[in-house]
Amino acid sequence: VKGPDGPGLPGEVLVVGTGLIGTSVGMALTSEGSTVRLSDASPGSAALAADLGAGRVRRDGDPDPRLVVVAVPPDAVAGVVAAQLVAFPGAVVTDVASVKSAPLAALRAVDGMTGSALARYVGGHPMAGRESSGPAGGRTDLFVGRPWVLAPHAGSSDDAVRAVRDLALEVGAVPVTRDPEAHDAAVALVSHVPQVVSSLLAARLLDAHDSSVELAGQGLRDMTRIAASDPGMWSEIVVANRDAVVPLLEAYRDDLAALIDDLASGAGRAAVARTVETGRLGVGRVPGKHGGAAALYAVVGVLVPDEPGLLARLLTDIGDAGINLEDLRLEHSLDQPVGSAHVSVRVGERERLEAVLLAQGWRLTAADD
């Protein structure tokens, strides 16, 4: 739909590792006018990425790249980054692993690694594409609007940081800077621990009676959605970030154990109330729409029979009234051909929204929050 809006990044970009992320980087850069070369331990994978529009497979005699994007699994990052720093003494090298401290420590420990070589390395983490998948899953738009964390170390040069920021911007991502430790602490909190918590909760369903699981509602569905993730990818991520993950899991376990003790001893009421209240305060810190502070929206439930086009009509009715939709969730009913749409609007718009919907013949229902 839209063509390149500039000449792309200067020089050649080499993408090493053509899985989902590497291929998507290549596709996005190519579509914006950059010259991309590809390499992968598997020549077939690199060729497939090239066929998908991610660039051309690198050949002997190609000019040295100005920027190398290492998109290999976390435990391979340090070795591959070191090799690229040596092979291309003029290049900036970055990676895309979802953990930053362990690869940096391993890189520093590589035999013969010098400060001037390290200065050309800046770690990165595009927070997109959680599914593990090969080049066929690559998408030009994978990074659009997503955070791309730049994690420079103390010795990273300004030029190198600038080059990686330009890369993030070029593919439509939002660059965000964190030092490697802060990055790892952040993803442990907002991603790795929630993954473990969700998987453990979903694991409890495995041996449950059908008659129990059948009563599941939206709450359980939300709590277990990310439990459908890939075991191989997650075991590598969690292990690579264990230094940040384990203390959080331990604190979680201690809170849980204390709550169980209180429940078993009969002092549970105050303990549960305190836990839920602390959680309420905690969830208030999760950023809402557009990264802003969590705003208090009013949620209005609307019954939507399961017929094609009805949801579109609902949103059209809302839009025609000039009311801005802040969020929308669909909730499905047990055994009934009707669902409800939970429409979030600014608190001050609630009454007008309800009046407009009732006037158009919609039936309102309760919304959970």
Added chain:
Amino acid sequence: VKGPDGPGLPGEVLVVGTGLIGTSVGMALTSEGSTVRLSDASPGSAALAADLGAGRVRRDGDPDPRLVVVAVPPDAVAGVVAAQLVAFPGAVVTDVASVKSAPLAALRAVDGMTGSALARYVGGHPMAGRESSGPAGGRTDLFVGRPWVLAPHAGSSDDAVRAVRDLALEVGAVPVTRDPEAHDAAVALVSHVPQVVSSLLAARLLDAHDSSVELAGQGLRDMTRIAASDPGMWSEIVVANRDAVVPLLEAYRDDLAALIDDLASGAGRAAVARTVETGRLGVGRVPGKHGGAAALYAVVGVLVPDEPGLLARLLTDIGDAGINLEDLRLEHSLDQPVGSAHVSVRVGERERLEAVLLAQGWRLTAADD
């Protein structure tokens, strides 16, 4: 919008306790043509419910009710049910508490309770209206399409069960029968334990750095949504169902503790992979749309700039192509005026949906699952 489609329930229905649930029961029954009388320990609350259309406040000399709906907090249920069974020897009595075994045991232990009185009691649990709130939160449509669990005990009469089933149907709910223990095990698994797990996770955010919380994505938002619930209500529910909740929490804690040990000892990779894999299998048991088995839908991501009416246009384009939308999620971007809509369709419709959207000028993006 729609009027009563029948004469309503036979005789008079007495609603005891005019909080959110009691008021909503009264409103729904009244709107369907039943005669509803109201009482509450707070006369002001009963009067407000009456003003909201939930029925008329019960007066001395009113005929005895045929059905009494006790909508008081869990720990008050047994006493109020017993009093109603005595006061109205011809009435069926039910309640709406989200825990069933403890109130039944307390009721059986009430001085002078007889088998013939108990035969007229059938426990109930409408699975709707999770927010704690007074009569002002009442809604005619609160129960439409939601499960309403009937939890008869061994001595409940068939007539009593039938009367409570008719009540559920009359307010638009879907009656589901479970014995009290099975009900409590089910809600511990699908509701109470997820609530505790979510609250404990959200509690970890309270003291976290802004720079960590700012990187939260949809996964964490899903995992902490129900953590915004009411502490007072939940402490009562969890304590009343502690016999079912504690063993599940203990099993969860043991799994977590084993995982932490493995991570700390260096044997973490296999342990995490096993945990995530077990979770994947568990989440596969969560019912999908309309209570059916979890189906595999294809999810297509579509960029939707934050302008009024664009989401409606997207859904209209999908509907015009004759493609049925199975689910829809909105994902918001960090600091960018663009979000993406994750559109779920049957797997076989994926290619056609993508072609239709691209032809209409939409930009596709990655969807997480």
